[in-house]
Amino acid sequence: MPVLDLEHLAAIELPSTDEEIWRYSRIADLDLGAYRPTDHVPQVSGPIEFVEISGATADLFPDETPDVFAGLNRSAPAQIRIVVPAGTVVDETISITHTIGADGCLVCPRLVVEVGADSQVTIIERFVSSSEGPALVLPVLQLRADQAARVNYLAINELNQTTWAIGNQQAVGLRDSTTLLATVALGGDYARVRTDARLSGKGGSTRQVALYFAGGTQMHDFRTIQDHDAPHTHSDLLFKGAVQDHAASVYTGLIKIREHARGTAAFQTNRNLTLSEGAWAESVPNLEIYTNDVKCSHASTVGPIDEEQRFYLESRGIRPEIAERLVVLGFFDEVLSQLPAAGLAEGLRARVAAKLNIGEAAS
Amino acid sequence: MSTLEINGLRASVAGKEILRGIDLVLHSGEVHAVMGPNGAGKSTLSAVIMGKPGYEVLAGSVMLDGVDVLALPAWQRATIGLHLVMQYPTEVPGVMLDDVLSEALASRGRDTSALGQMLLDEADRIGFEERLLHRPLNVDLSGGEKKRNETLQLAVLRPRFAILDELDSGLDIDALRDCSRRVEDLSNDSSGGREPMGVLAITHYSRLLNELKPDHVHILVKGRIVTSGGPELADVLETDGYAAFVPADELIDEPSASAGGLDDLFAL
Structure with a gap:
């Protein structure tokens, strides 16, 4: 086992794109030694009585290290722990904001969420940059929803376009729990999130939704695993992305249904709009199914704006560029309308529009 | 008084000539029905007039009050006064009907402040459910709801000429009556000093014409208008079918015609 230590960045061996899990990524461009580990203080608002900041040492998955970056994160001090006791409904949203420096810093925010039986909570974690300039963020989310718990989590990436982000999310849902994992990614230079959503209790359910939109030379890279580790579990995933200019995006999703997960339903949809000739998007759906008693489907598309949709709007007298804007914003609406904390959707929609x-030149 | 004039229009799709010389002249307030069997070129005619991608104009012209329609992009054809009611209205996910009409009025330089009330009035008039007004365009609508939606947009935008591509297809009898009546009313409405709307109703069946009274009926067969006349032509169709308008040589070319249906005969 190599040393995963922030004090010895130069000694760390990085993965390569030869490994399937890093295929299409920009991992080869990463120079870890160029970044300096930096302490980081997040801002938390909302019902803070459920929140422990710093000093927390909780690790929900001590035996699992998804990749070297999750390992590095583990060597940094744990930062935020949210514990919701059994039978508690937290009405107000817990909001966490990470303002990341832009001076070559390396930051490892960790959020550990433990939601007790029959409890309910909504958490929003936002990543922003303090200014223009490079940084490396390696966030980790660990989340456990106990029996019949209901958890909504939304991550918003609005980092500047020179910051790298390589994140790991691990969630486990116990019996009859319901988990929503949502992502909105607009920022970052290369921004990757790997999400392992495991259902380990009968009747558990997860839903994952994401909106990602890359421009300039940005790249968004998502890896999702819907892991059915118990009978009668349900997972649903809707990822919608767009790329413009010379941007790129990759979605790679796996539905894994283990042998004992009979009576399971799993769905995965990934749709991508390529808005410029020089932009590139890839969608790679995978299935691993070890039982017969399942309902399962996946769908993925990559392509430009639908010509019929554009013509329909143009035939109403709407200029082509406005028609295209409407179609793109409408495309994302399906995700925005499903985000927890509905009040955020309008602001996020405006940021996508901006x-x-x-149509910029025409207006 | 506006005039829409189609002269010698020939057009092809994927290299195959579908329209082989169409001549039509419409004036404000007139209702022209273009009737024809499957494969006659009906939908192609409407698509070419409106500028749908994928159609190539080989010859001829379409002029609206002296403006060369074929030289304009689709959206400008709409803003100068043409409107296409589609046979299969496209679903546009996440794009709301009221937002689209607001943009559509704005690009015509028209006031949008009364749009909300206008939508409520029109919805009520044609039996379009109010709850569908702020919904994504055509998504999850039934066939009847889609055509009521198309008719509502037509009434709000109030073009100089409406091109109806098979408005009647997929419609139950109630929706057909509501939609065709509304179009008929628009073709008679000169209130507020406006010119009444001209209508080019493209249809396979004469049932659309029970409420929408045509002044002229044209029979389109294999990309050409073979006969034009008054409303009585539609009655002939109703009793005799398209057989009365088929050139004899084509009957000889297609010996199965006597046994097969009319659609088989013309879908060559």
């Missing part, structure tokens, strides 16, 4: 290059 980022969209189409």
